[in-house]
Amino acid sequence: xxxxxxxxxxxxxxxxxxxxxxxxxxxxxxxxxxxxxxxxxxxxxxxxxxxxxxxxxxxxxxxxxxxxxxxxxxxxxxxxxxxxxxxxxxxxxxxxxxxxxxxxxxxxxxxxxxxxxxxxxxxxxxxxxxxxxxxxxxxx
Numbered sequence: 001x002x003x004x005x006x007x008x009x010x011x012x013x014x015x016x017x018x019x020x021x022x023x024x025x026x027x028x029x030x031x032x033x034x035x036x037x038x039x040x041x042x043x044x045x046x047x048x049x050x051x052x053x054x055x056x057x058x059x060x061x062x063x064x065x066x067x068x069x070x071x072x073x074x075x076x077x078x079x080x081x082x083x084x085x086x087x088x089x090x091x092x093x094x095x096x097x098x099x100x101x102x103x104x105x106x107x108x109x110x111x112x113x114x115x116x117x118x119x120x121x122x123x124x125x126x127x128x129x130x131x132x133x134x135x136x137x138x139x140x
Contacts, residue, residue, distance in 0.1 A: 049089075051097035051107065058090055059110055066117045070124060083118055090114070 065082060090111065097107035 049093050049096060051093045051100075051103045054089070054093045055097065055103070055106060055110060058086065058093075059113065062086065062110075062114055062117055066121055069121055071129075076122075079118075079121070083114070086114065 065086075069079060090107075094107060097103040
């Protein structure tokens with residue numbers, strides 16, 4: 001009896017298929033761990049917080065952060081991390097703010113303020129700050 005040996009193309013196809021399947025499996029495992037571990041060790045929300053006490057703190061921190069970042073050399077990644085942290089805390093009080101229409105309205109407006117703040121800061125850094133530096137350099 002003669003053994004059937006697959007042609008070279010079939011062997012190549014099997015190798016490519018095995019490589020693609022193996023890579024996809026490794027990718028899915030990595031992404032699974034990457035998304036689950038932060039949720040386990042750094043939960044997005046802690047115990048429920050009171051909207052009436054936490055909301056003024058969040059808005060104050062947002063305004064202070066915007067002012068501190070105007071001339072700060074912090075990279076955009078650090079700012080993004082700060083905004084994500086703020087967003088997590090903001091989401092944590094959503095349920096507490098939902099019980100009263102006035103608080104719910106304030107919660108929605110604070111979310112709008114947060115996005116406007118980030119946009120304003122990005123615009124300032126990309127458009128206004130270079131102009132200010134050029135003007136100041138002319139007088140040195």
